Amino acid sequence: MNEDTNPHISIDCVIFGFDFEKLNVLLLERRLEHEDPSIAFCDQSLVGQHIKLKESLDDAAARILFETTGLTNIYLEQFYAFGAPDRLNKERAKIWLKSIGRDPAVQVITIGYFSLVNTNTVQVSYNPRHASWCDVKKVENLAFDHDQILKKGLEALRLKIKSEPIAFELLPQKFTLSQLQKLYEVVLDINIDKRNFRKKALQSDYIVALSEKQKDVLHKPAQLFMFSREIYKATKKEDFSFNFK
Amino acid sequence: MNEDTNPHISIDCVIFGFDFEKLNVLLLERRLEHEDPSIAFCDQSLVGQHIKLKESLDDAAARILFETTGLTNIYLEQFYAFGAPDRLNKERAKIWLKSIGRDPAVQVITIGYFSLVNTNTVQVSYNPRHASWCDVKKVENLAFDHDQILKKGLEALRLKIKSEPIAFELLPQKFTLSQLQKLYEVVLDINIDKRNFRKKALQSDYIVALSEKQKDVLHKPAQLFMFSREIYKATKKEDFSFNFK
DNA sequence: CTGATAAGGTGTCATAATAACACTAATATT
DNA sequence: AATATTAGTGTTATTATGACACCTTATCAG
Numbered sequence: 001m002n003e004d005t006n007p008h009i010s011i012d013c014v015i016f017g018f019d020f021e022k023l024n025v026l027l028l029e030r031r032l033e034h035e036d037p038s039i040a041f042c043d044q045s046l047v048g049q050h051i052k053l054k055e056s057l058d059d060a061a062a063r064i065l066f067e068t069t070g071l072t073n074i075y076l077e078q079f080y081a082f083g084a085p086d087r088l089n090k091e092r093a094k095i096w097l098k099s100i101g102r103d104p105a106v107q108v109i110t111i112g113y114f115s116l117v118n119t120n121t122v123q124v125s126y127n128p129r130h131a132s133w134c135d136v137k138k139v140e141n142l143a144f145d146h147d148q149i150l151k152k153g154l155e156a157l158r159l160k161i162k163s164e165p166i167a168f169e170l171l172p173q174k175f176t177l178s179q180l181q182k183l184y185e186v187v188l189d190i191n192i193d194k195r196n197f198r199k200k201a202l203q204s205d206y207i208v209a210l211s212e213k214q215k216d217v218l219h220k221p222a223q224l225f226m227f228s229r230e231i232y233k234a235t236k237k238e239d240f241s242f243n244f245k
Numbered sequence: 246m247n248e249d250t251n252p253h254i255s256i257d258c259v260i261f262g263f264d265f266e267k268l269n270v271l272l273l274e275r276r277l278e279h280e281d282p283s284i285a286f287c288d289q290s291l292v293g294q295h296i297k298l299k300e301s302l303d304d305a306a307a308r309i310l311f312e313t314t315g316l317t318n319i320y321l322e323q324f325y326a327f328g329a330p331d332r333l334n335k336e337r338a339k340i341w342l343k344s345i346g347r348d349p350a351v352q353v354i355t356i357g358y359f360s361l362v363n364t365n366t367v368q369v370s371y372n373p374r375h376a377s378w379c380d381v382k383k384v385e386n387l388a389f390d391h392d393q394i395l396k397k398g399l400e401a402l403r404l405k406i407k408s409e410p411i412a413f414e415l416l417p418q419k420f421t422l423s424q425l426q427k428l429y430e431v432v433l434d435i436n437i438d439k440r441n442f443r444k445k446a447l448q449s450d451y452i453v454a455l456s457e458k459q460k461d462v463l464h465k466p467a468q469l470f471m472f473s474r475e476i477y478k479a480t481k482k483e484d485f486s487f488n489f490k
Numbered sequence: 491c492t493g494a495t496a497a498g499g500t501g502t503c504a505t506a507a508t509a510a511c512a513c514t515a516a517t518a519t520t
Numbered sequence: 521a522a523t524a525t526t527a528g529t530g531t532t533a534t535t536a537t538g539a540c541a542c543c544t545t546a547t548c549a550g
Contacts, residue, residue, distance in 0.1 A: 008253040009328070009354050054352060057328035081326040081356045083254070083302035107299060109254050109354065111326045178498075195500070196538065219497040220545035423527075440529070441509065464525040465516040492550090499544075507536070515528075520521100 005050045007102075010110040011061045012048035012146065013076075014153035015069070017119035017133055018170040020179055023186045024119060024133035025150060026069070030143050031130075032092075032099055041092060044134070045143035046150065048110065061113040068131065070123060075116040075169040079156035080149075083109040087145040096143070114153040116169035137189075161187055162242055165206070168227040176214060176222035177201055184242060200242075206232035250295045252347075255355040256306045257293035257391065258321075259398035260314070262364035262378055263415040265424055268431045269364060269378040270395060271314070275388050276375075277337075277344055286337060289379070290388035291395065293355065306358040313376065315368060320361040320414040324401035325394075328354040332390040341388070359398040361414035406432055407487055410451070413472040421459060421467035422446055429487060445487075451477035 015026040027044040034040040047068045051060035061076050085107050088097060094104040124131050136154060140147065161167055167183050168175075181197045184190075201207050206228045214221035260271040272289040279285040292313045296305035306321050330352050333342060339349040369376045381399060385392065406412055412428050413420075426442045429435075446452050451473045459466040 006253070006352065008251070051328070054330040056330055057326060057354070078326060081302060081323060083296070083356070085299040085301055107251065109302070109356075111328070111354075176498085193538070193540085194498090195540085198499080199501095200536090214498095217497085218547050219495080220499085220547090222498055421527085438509070438511085439527090440511085443528080444530095445507095459527095462526085463518050465518090465527045467527055493548105494550100495548080496546090497544100498546090500542090502540090504539090505537080507534100509534080510532090511530105513529090515526100517526090518524085520523075 002052075004053050006053050006055075007050060007106055008108060009057075010048055010050045010108055011057065011064055012046045012082075012110050012112050012149050013061060013065055013068075014112065014114040014150055014157075015047055015065065015117060016114060016136075016153075016157060016170065017117050017122065018183055018186070019119040019133070020182060021186075023136045025136050025139060026122070026124075026131055027134050027139070027142070028068075029130040029132075030096065032096055039095065043092070043141060043143055044139075046146045047131075050108075057111050061111075061115075065115055069117070071117060071121065075166060076113050077115070077156070077160070078111060078113050080112045080152050081109055082112060082145060082149060083107070084145065090144065093144050110149070112149050112153055114157055116157075116166060118170060118172050120172070158188055165227065165229075165232055167242075174210060174212065174224040174226055176224060177207075178222060180207075180225070205235050247297075249298050251298050251300075252295060252351055253353060254302075255293055255295045255353050256302065256309055257291045257327075257355050257357050257394050258306060258310055258313075259357065259359040259395055259402075260292055260310065261359060261361050261381075261398075261402060261415065262367065263428055263431070264364040264378070265427060266431075268381045270381050270384060271367065271369075271376055272379050272384070272387070273313075274375040274377070275341065277341060284340065288337070288386060288388055289384075291391045292376075295353075302356050306356075306360075310360055314362070316362060316366065320411060321358050322360070322401070322405065323356060323358050325357045325397050326354060327357060327390060327394060328352070329390065335389065338389050355394070357394050357398055359402055361402075361411060363415060363417050365417070403433055410472065410474075410477055412487075419455060419457070419469040419471055421469060422452075423467060425452075425470070450480050 017024045017026060026047060028047055029042060030045045031042040032040055047064060049064045049067075051057065055063070057078065058076070061078070062072070062074075065074055065076065066072055088094070088104055088108060097104040119133055124133065136150070139150060142150065161184070167180065167187070170183055171179060177198050180201065181192055181194065185192055208226050208228050208231070210224045210226055212224045214224060262269045262271060271292060273292055274287060275290045276287040277285055292309060294309045294312075296302065300308070302323065303321070306323070307317070310319055310321065311317055332355075333339070333349055333353060342349040364378055369378065381395070384395060387395065406429070412425065412432070415428055416424060422443055425446065426437055426439065430437055453471050453473050453476070455469045455471055457469045459469060
């Protein structure tokens with residue numbers, strides 16, 4: 001571990017991405033090579049690192065996100081701190097920590113952040129450790145306590161997306177209403193009536209219709225829209241809401 | 246600092262109390278005696294301590310709450326982690342930390358918890374440091390970064406009280422509808438129409454009318470009610486809500 | 491060029507939730 | 521007996537929600 005690293009505090013980022021079909025999370029491969037094949041293993045973890053000395057939590061989260069994806073100016077939000085003394089005590093975790101020169105007996109508190117990106121904008125190959133997008137509904141058996149962190153991060157995203165206009169962080173700048181609807185459907189794991197959804201979306205002033213249509217699509221092209229943060233700020237009456245049954 | 250204390254991680258508890266008139270927060274006096282009166286000072290802080298080695302965050306928060314108030318089985322909820330490297334760098338903070346034998350240069354991450362109690366149930370004299378209830382609307386100039394922690398804790402309480410039945414944690418077991426309404430009003434800093442409030446409260450099954458009335462009150466005595474967690478759990482359709490304009 | 495495929499786009503109505511609003515009732519105190 | 525203080529109560533207009541089905545516009549295959 002580096003000289004200027006704080007060994008007691010880490011950040012784990014739940015990086016959510018939307019590919020117009022499902023909600024994904026960016027996972028890193030954790031591969032332990034060993035001559036004894038009963039010890040070697042390969043599984044996956046969230047994106048995480050220790051913070052540096054004198055580094056704020058937000059700065060650390062942004063740095064880690066940048067070092068993993070090459071992205072800056074990304075939506076990032078802290079959602080929970082995990083500090084169970086046994087959170088690094090799984091057998092594999094101990095083997096792994098020793099293999100990278102860390103003492104498994106040191107209690108590490110990790111702060112969970114979630115971040116939102118459009119899947120297409122991320123160069124998965126950016127990171128030296130193999131990174132890949134995985135359907136959040138299918139993820140399991142992550143390293144350490146990362147299953148629990150992912151679960152809590154997803155709950156935080158669901159709560160937040162119902163009360164603030166963060167859905168647009170997961171979409172490209174120009175999007176169709178069907179894409180926006182699909183996004184709410186996969187994030188909240190619900191079905192939404194198309195006509196009711198469009199009615200509600202269109203009566204907001206901050207989802208602005210462009211005089212432009214989808215291209216290169218094998219059916220009737222849809223109208224494109226943009227989210228205007230300026231209009232949102234200027235018109236919000238204190239309550240954003242996107243509740244559908 | 247104790248041998249078994251983790252010097253890197255602390256907990257700060259925003260202990261909210263309701264006295265039927267306003268929302269209070271429990272603060273501890275921070276008094277530094279010094280022969281030079283320009284150095285001596287006395288101000289206030291939230292309730293906080295470092296965690297112990299091998300102690301979980303939730304356990305630490307419950308322990309600190311108990312050690313300060315003598316209370317157990319109290320509603321406690323983690324809301325945010327604070328880790329700015331300069332969060333203990335106010336001049337007074339440095340003097341204070343040195344006076345109690347701690348190194349102000351060590352970065353301490355603190356995890357914020359809020360807890361809810363009925364003001365009357367707390368023996369303020371329990372703690373050796375002078376503790377007192379203060380109107381949250383009037384609190385300012387707290388020690389360290391505690392103003393910021395209180396602000397964030399209050400936001401968390403406001404968010405939570407609108408979507409989960411935690412208001413009852415701030416009331417005695419038997420309460421009147423006017424008390425419940427007043428609680429929502431002071432927590433959310435809004436006015437609520439009495440008839441609309443009562444209509445909504447009474448159409449829930451889990452606020453149960455008792456065949457008992459207020460006593461020792463100098464006006465028409467009000468009917469008493471209880472919150473039934475069993476009925477709440479059995480009947481909730483996934484959405485608790487208390488939204489009033 | 492025609493038919494198949496695939497998603498885009500549109501309106502009405504019934505029900506439920508919200509918000510505005512003012513007077514009488516019951517108790518304790520003087 | 522009068523006063524002070526809070527408890528308690530219904531109606532109506534407006535708005536939001538939820539259920540529901542068909543035609544349109546483009547590409548592609550033959």
